[in-house]
Amino acid sequence: MKIERKKYNATVPSMAMGDIAFLLLIFFVILARVQDDSHIQWEPARIDELDQAKNSKASVIIDADNKAYLNGREVGVASLAGALTEILGESEAGKRTILLKVHKHATATYFEPVIEAISEAGGDLLHVLEDERMKN
Amino acid sequence: MKIRRRNNLLVEPPHSATSDIAFILIIFFLVCASVQPDSGRKQTLPKSEEQPEKKQQSENPEVGVSRDGVVLNGNPMKMERFGSEIKRVLAQKKREVDKVVVLKSKPNTPYERWIEVTNLVQKAGGIITLQLEEQRTVSVD
Numbered sequence: 001m002k003i004e005r006k007k008y009n010a011t012v013p014s015m016a017m018g019d020i021a022f023l024l025l026i027f028f029v030i031l032a033r034v035q036d037d038s039h040i041q042w043e044p045a046r047i048d049e050l051d052q053a054k055n056s057k058a059s060v061i062i063d064a065d066n067k068a069y070l071n072g073r074e075v076g077v078a079s080l081a082g083a084l085t086e087i088l089g090e091s092e093a094g095k096r097t098i099l100l101k102v103h104k105h106a107t108a109t110y111f112e113p114v115i116e117a118i119s120e121a122g123g124d125l126l127h128v129l130e131d132e133r134m135k136n
Numbered sequence: 137m138k139i140r141r142r143n144n145l146l147v148e149p150p151h152s153a154t155s156d157i158a159f160i161l162i163i164f165f166l167v168c169a170s171v172q173p174d175s176g177r178k179q180t181l182p183k184s185e186e187q188p189e190k191k192q193q194s195e196n197p198e199v200g201v202s203r204d205g206v207v208l209n210g211n212p213m214k215m216e217r218f219g220s221e222i223k224r225v226l227a228q229k230k231r232e233v234d235k236v237v238v239l240k241s242k243p244n245t246p247y248e249r250w251i252e253v254t255n256l257v258q259k260a261g262g263i264i265t266l267q268l269e270e271q272r273t274v275s276v277d
Contacts, residue, residue: 019156026163045248047255050175059174062247099174104248108201108241111250112268119181127251128176 037061037072042103046132053126058087059099060118066103066110077113084121098123177255180263195234197225197262201253202242215252223260237262 041064061069068075070083088096098118102111118125200207206218213221229235237257241250254264
C-alpha cells in the first residue's frame with residue numbers, strides 16, 4: 001500500500017508587495033527631485049513678500065566663501081552662462097526658472113556676474129530668500 | 137440560574153507590520169523636510185546690450201548702491217526715503233521703456249543691501265537693469 005505524502009501549499013507571501021512598491025516609488029521620487037546642495041554653507045537675505053518657486057531647472061549658489069556652485073557642483077563664473085544654456089535647452093517660457101541662492105554677506109563683485117550669466121542664458125531668475133516675518 | 141459564559145480570549149494587534157509603518161513614517165518626514173519648496177523673489181532682467189543708446193539711458197533713473205547707502209540720480213539718501221522717492225520718480229514715467237532703472241553697485245555692496253534696494257525698485261514698478269563695471273585689459277610691453 002502506498003501512503004501519500006501530505007502536500008504543503010507553499011506560496012510567496014504577497015502582503016508586503018504594496019509596501020515595497022510604495023517604498024520604491026518614494027525612493028525614485030527623492031532621487032529625481034533632490035539636488036544635493038545641503039553641504040553648501042549659505043544664509044539667505046530677508047524680505048517681506050515672497051513668491052513660490054515652481055519648475056526650477058537649476059540652482060546656482062554663492063556660498064559664504066564667495067564660491068559659485070551649479071546644482072551643488074563648484075563652477076567658474078566664466079563657464080556658468082554656457083552651462084546654464086545647455087541645461088535650459090529649448091525649454092519653453094515659464095519653465096526656465098533658475099534659483100539663485102546667495103549668501104547675504106556676499107558682495108556685488110561675486111553675485112552680479114552670476115546674475116548677468118543667468119540673464120545671458122535666458123533663464124528666469126528667482127532669488128531664494130527668507131520671509132522677514134519669520135525672523136524669530 | 138443563568139451562567140454567564142466568559143470569553144476572555146487574548147486579542148493582540150499584529151506587530152509584524154510595525155517596523156514597516158515606522159520606516160514609511162521616517163521616509164515621509166524626510167521627504168517633507170528635504171523637498172520644501174524654495175521661495176523668493178522673481179526678477180526680470182532685460183537682456184544685456186553692449187552699447188545701449190546714450191540718449192535713452194540718460195532718461196532712465198539711475199540708482200547707485202553701496203555698503204553705506206543709496207544714491208538716486210546723483211542724490212544720496214537714506215533707505216527710508218528711497219522707497220518713496222523711487223515711487224515718485226517712476227510714477228512720472230508713462231512708457232514701459234522709461235521705467236527701466238539702471239542699477240550701479242559698488243563692488244563691496246552686500247547682497248542683503250542689494251536685495252533691499254531692488255525690492256523697493258520692483259515694488260515701485262521699476263524694471264532693473266544692471267550696469268556692470270567694464271573690465272579693462274592693459275597690456276604692458
